[in-house]
Amino acid sequence: xxxxxxxxxxxxxxxxxxxxxxxxxxxxxxxxxxxxxxxxxxxxxxxxxxxxxxxxxxxxxxxxxxxxxxxxxxxxxxxxxxxxxxxxxxxxxxxxxxxxxxxxxxxxxxxxxxxxxxxxxxxxxxxxxxxxxxxxxxxxxxxxxxxxxxxxxxxxxxxxxxxxxxxxxxxxxxxxxxxxxxxxxxxxxxxxxxxxxxxxxxxxxxxxxxxxxxxxxxxxxxxxxxxxxxxxxxxxxxxxxxxxxxxxxxxxxxxxxxxxxxxxxxxxxxxxxxxxxxxxxxxxxxxxxxxxxxxxxxxxxxxxxxxxxxxxxxxxxxxxxxxxxxxxxxxxxxxxxxxxxxxxxxxxxxxxxxx
Amino acid sequence: xxxxxxxxxxxxxxxxxxxxxxxxxxxxxxxxxxxxxxxxxxxxxxxxxxxxxxxxxxxxxxxxxxxxxxxxxxxxxxxxxxxxxxxxxxxxxxxxxxxxxxxxxxxxxxxxxxxxxxxxxxxxxxxxxxxxxxxxxxxxxxxxxxxxxxxxxxxxxxxxxxxxxxxxxxxxxxxxxxxxxxxxxxxxxxxxxxxxxxxxxxxxxxxxxxxxxxxxxxxxxxxxxxxxxxxxxxxxxxxxxxxxxxxxxxxxxxxxxxxxxxxxxxxxxxxxxxxxxxxxxxxxxxxxxxxxxxxxxxxxxxxxxxxxxxxxxxxxxxxxxxxxxxxxxxxxxxxxxxxxxxxxxxxxxxxxxxx
Numbered sequence: 001x002x003x004x005x006x007x008x009x010x011x012x013x014x015x016x017x018x019x020x021x022x023x024x025x026x027x028x029x030x031x032x033x034x035x036x037x038x039x040x041x042x043x044x045x046x047x048x049x050x051x052x053x054x055x056x057x058x059x060x061x062x063x064x065x066x067x068x069x070x071x072x073x074x075x076x077x078x079x080x081x082x083x084x085x086x087x088x089x090x091x092x093x094x095x096x097x098x099x100x101x102x103x104x105x106x107x108x109x110x111x112x113x114x115x116x117x118x119x120x121x122x123x124x125x126x127x128x129x130x131x132x133x134x135x136x137x138x139x140x141x142x143x144x145x146x147x148x149x150x151x152x153x154x155x156x157x158x159x160x161x162x163x164x165x166x167x168x169x170x171x172x173x174x175x176x177x178x179x180x181x182x183x184x185x186x187x188x189x190x191x192x193x194x195x196x197x198x199x200x201x202x203x204x205x206x207x208x209x210x211x212x213x214x215x216x217x218x219x220x221x222x223x224x225x226x227x228x229x230x231x232x233x234x235x236x237x238x239x240x241x242x243x244x245x246x247x248x249x250x251x252x253x254x255x256x257x258x259x260x261x262x263x264x265x266x267x268x269x270x271x272x273x274x275x276x277x278x279x280x281x282x283x284x285x286x287x288x289x290x291x292x293x294x295x296x297x298x299x300x301x302x303x304x305x306x307x308x309x310x311x312x313x314x315x316x317x318x319x320x321x322x323x324x325x326x327x328x329x330x331x332x333x334x335x336x337x338x339x340x341x342x343x344x345x346x347x348x349x350x351x352x353x354x355x
Numbered sequence: 356x357x358x359x360x361x362x363x364x365x366x367x368x369x370x371x372x373x374x375x376x377x378x379x380x381x382x383x384x385x386x387x388x389x390x391x392x393x394x395x396x397x398x399x400x401x402x403x404x405x406x407x408x409x410x411x412x413x414x415x416x417x418x419x420x421x422x423x424x425x426x427x428x429x430x431x432x433x434x435x436x437x438x439x440x441x442x443x444x445x446x447x448x449x450x451x452x453x454x455x456x457x458x459x460x461x462x463x464x465x466x467x468x469x470x471x472x473x474x475x476x477x478x479x480x481x482x483x484x485x486x487x488x489x490x491x492x493x494x495x496x497x498x499x500x501x502x503x504x505x506x507x508x509x510x511x512x513x514x515x516x517x518x519x520x521x522x523x524x525x526x527x528x529x530x531x532x533x534x535x536x537x538x539x540x541x542x543x544x545x546x547x548x549x550x551x552x553x554x555x556x557x558x559x560x561x562x563x564x565x566x567x568x569x570x571x572x573x574x575x576x577x578x579x580x581x582x583x584x585x586x587x588x589x590x591x592x593x594x595x596x597x598x599x600x601x602x603x604x605x606x607x608x609x610x611x612x613x614x615x616x617x618x619x620x621x622x623x624x625x626x627x628x629x630x631x632x633x634x635x636x637x638x639x640x641x642x643x644x645x646x647x648x649x650x651x652x653x654x655x656x657x658x659x660x661x662x663x664x665x666x667x668x669x670x671x672x673x674x675x676x677x678x679x680x681x682x683x684x685x686x687x688x689x690x691x692x693x694x695x696x697x698x699x700x701x702x703x704x705x706x707x708x709x710x
Contacts, residue, residue: 268640268698269641272640272701275639275640279631279633279636279638279639280631281634283630283631283633284630284634285626285630286627
């Protein structure tokens with residue numbers, strides 16, 4: 001079969017990542033929108049019960065099914081977890097192509113499309129996790145593409161589906177539509193004003209979940225928050241998307257209002273913080289990921305508020321990815337001490353900002 | 356008589372200040388050397404006992420005596436404390452032309468020479484305090500010039516002198532030679548390594564005193580320390596200078612050794628701190644004096660250690676003066692809120708660094 005197992009090196013070229021190099025709707029607050037559909041193959045045990053051979057068969061059949069559509073699968077790549085180093089797997093997590101869970105299991109794989117908008121995780125918790133990521137606030141766009149991928153695959157594969165429940169999944173929380181819609185929001189001013197906690201506890205009551213930058217259980221580095229639906233059953237995909245859209249719109253308004261409300265000394269102090277962050281990013285010799293994320297967040301806010309004029313928002317998206325812990329290791333193709341990572345990260349970010 | 360009372364505005368032009376625009380011996384650690392001679396007029400009460408009229412007569416006679424030497428007094432200016440605003444007096448303190456004590460008394464005055472190397476305080480604690488300030492470690496140079504001024508004045512004035520005690524002064528601690536020799540040292544690495552306290556307590560036993568940037572009781576902003584002799588009686592001027600020189604040499608060695616001993620990660624972390632300080636100085640929108648002094652100290656160290664190559668040490672001397680609290684107010688000729696000062700200071704320092 002046509003399994004092409006290639007190096008993750010080509011993924012380092014962020015110019016190929018569609019969402020990084022464009023700005024979608026409301027991009028002053030929303031970095032990306034993502035839709036994930038959970039699907040399972042009929043009459044095949046759920047992934048955690050699969051033998052290695054069975055797991056390979058699943059990968060094989062999914063990849064083959066995807067290749068049937070020459071448009072969507074153009075320049076697509078298949079990566080088998082068993083062939084990747086830890087750093088490579090971490091890089092895929094940092095770039096949001098796979099979940100930390102997939103990285104932990106040798107039996108998994110991921111297909112990544114040429115424009116990097118589609119990634120299909122295979123043998124994660126479910127046989128298939130079709131993910132689409134779009135720039136800005138555009139969950140509909142992401143959902144439409146994910147549905148197209150879903151349709152293409154369903155022409156070749158039999159999905160486990162129950163007339164009453166909907167799509168069957170390994171974990172009952174995903175049963176039904178199997179959809180998870182999420183938006184990555186940049187909320188620096190609400191964070192600064194300590195209004196996020198109150199906001200997020202209100203969101204829990206609306207069936208939404210907030211996560212940090214790198215998914216479940218991670219911290220919100222760089223003032224970035226992933227907000228997604230919790231419930232997949234008993235609501236249509238459209239309702240779920242509409243619900244998230246309406247909550248996201250309120251948060252966008254709050255963040256914008258908070259930015260506008262900063263006046264006089266408060267505004268000046270923020271501009272000072274932002275300018276210093278730019279100064280540190282363009283001068284420091286050592287930068288940890290977490291620290292870098294904070295400064296990049298400031299610079300992004302500075303661009304959005306008009307304090308910084310020589311940078312485009314897309315360039316900052318790029319920095320968020322570049323600052324990740326594994327990106328640096330992959331660029332230099334060696335295992336590094338944390339100090340070496342901090343040194344190379346500072347160099348790389350400086351070069352990217354000053355070029 | 357020829358009392359010319361002029362604006363302090365011309366003092367803002369730091370290009371005229373000899374010690375700022377040159378580098379003397381050991382200038383990687385020693386910023387300036389200063390000598391001060393205390394003198395009093397025979398048969399005139401000490402300043403704190405003078406009437407206003409008597410005080411004016413003292414000023415008059417000292418200024419007249421100084422003007423007798425056309426070389427030393429070329430472009431010299433006389434400033435009467437009673438005619439200066441608080442900001443103007445504070446500026447003279449910041450620029451090391453007068454002591455905080457002189458600024459407090461309306462009856463005082465100061466003569467400042469054209470090259471700013473000589474300042475003669477009149478009616479401070481003593482009738483005359485002849486001060487000379489030289490770049491780098493050069494107390495002999497400063498002493499020679501102060502002696503010349505002393506000789507010139509003594510040709511016209513009768514100084515209170517006792518064959519056994521030497522020069523008589525208002526405070527017994529200055530009796531004898533009436534000399535105070537001091538060096539302004541920049542000790543960033545000894546400070547970072549927390550070795551200064553131990554060093555300075557050892558120095559107290561050698562009859563030396565350590566003060567902060569703006570004299571007695573002030574803090575050591577910018578890692579700058581003034582070290583001076585305590586004792587003026589029972590030793591010759593030459594011995595006092597030699598004693599200070601020998602202690603200063605040891606401290607210079609210690610600071611240099613400490614700088615050289617920084618290797619590997621420690622050195623890299625210092626370079627990172629220095630580079631960030633440069634980044635903050637060239638980007639921030641608000642800077643307090645104390646904070647600015649810290650960053651300027653880092654940049655100066657960066658220049659001395661070769662981390663920063665596009666600046667000369669003299670340029671940093673200039674920044675130390677520019678960062679002072681009163682300098683900004685005088686430049687903009689208005690009373691400012693602390694926030695406005697911080698804003699204008701940040702702007703001015705940025706312009707000076709990036710020009």
